Amino acid sequence: MSSKGKLFVVSGPSGVGKGTIVRRLDKTDAVLSVSATTRQPGKGEKDGIDYWFISRSEFEERIEKGMFLEYAEVFGNLYGTPTDKTQEAVESGKNVILEIDVQGGLQVKKKWPEAGMIFIMPPDMLELEKRIRNRARDSEETIRKRLEEAEKEIEIGKKNYQHFVVNNVLDEAVSEVQEIINSH
Numbered sequence: 001m002s003s004k005g006k007l008f009v010v011s012g013p014s015g016v017g018k019g020t021i022v023r024r025l026d027k028t029d030a031v032l033s034v035s036a037t038t039r040q041p042g043k044g045e046k047d048g049i050d051y052w053f054i055s056r057s058e059f060e061e062r063i064e065k066g067m068f069l070e071y072a073e074v075f076g077n078l079y080g081t082p083t084d085k086t087q088e089a090v091e092s093g094k095n096v097i098l099e100i101d102v103q104g105g106l107q108v109k110k111k112w113p114e115a116g117m118i119f120i121m122p123p124d125m126l127e128l129e130k131r132i133r134n135r136a137r138d139s140e141e142t143i144r145k146r147l148e149e150a151e152k153e154i155e156i157g158k159k160n161y162q163h164f165v166v167n168n169v170l171d172e173a174v175s176e177v178q179e180i181i182n183s184h
């Protein structure tokens, strides 16, 4: 008999390095949840690997059917965590890591109070801006929106999350998140 896995939420402002960190976590006893989204796939992104890319009408149908553990609209697109896959992984004894925004994080916390809530902080706002710019993916308009949104997300994070990790030196941030997961 294997015991059940645990659920971890990893949030933080866009560009802080959440994706980079969660990709480097130990996957021996953990899986990354693959979210559904209505946004278009980016260059090199694969369906079922990075996201499940679905239409808005399909997404809305799945909301109606109660198929999401949580969902939220972020920068004009819908994002959601499929309940079935999360449940299956937890039942099979795997920890599940959800890299989701703070609105979704709060929904998970309500439904699943024992979830580990991890918030990734930037060293400072200038460094966050640099990282968003380095990605060279967003327009000036989008960059400004993401930075504005970042301030709000950090406020919500501070009030509602349990663990805080500053992503300054990447290796150190990865180790800190790993340690939180291992000791939860």
Ligand SMILES: Nc1nc2c(ncn2[C@@H]2O[C@H](COP(=O)(O)OP(=O)(O)O)[C@@H](O)[C@H]2O)c(=O)[nH]1
Pocket (backbone or CB within 6 Å): 011, 012, 013, 014, 015, 019, 035, 036, 039, 070, 071, 072, 074, 079, 080, 081, 099, 100, 101, 102, 103, 104, 105
């Ligand atoms: N609530 C919720 N947010 C999600 C989900 N999947 C991704 N997100 C968040 O949506 C935001 C945009 O993600 P993405 O389009 O990949 O862009 P990026 O993270 O800014 O590079 C990020 O804050 C993600 O954490 C999900 O299933 N639920």
Ligand SMILES: Nc1ncnc2c1ncn2[C@@H]1O[C@H](COP(=O)(O)OP(=O)(O)O)[C@@H](O)[C@H]1O
Pocket (backbone or CB within 6 Å): 012, 013, 014, 015, 016, 017, 018, 019, 020, 021, 131, 132, 134, 135, 167, 168, 169, 170, 171, 173
């Ligand atoms: N500790 C770090 N120091 C410097 N750059 C970083 C660090 N962590 C991540 N980055 C870079 O910042 C950018 C945004 O990271 P990403 O993981 O896409 O962020 P998020 O998933 O939070 O939007 C990427 O170009 C990534 O390589």
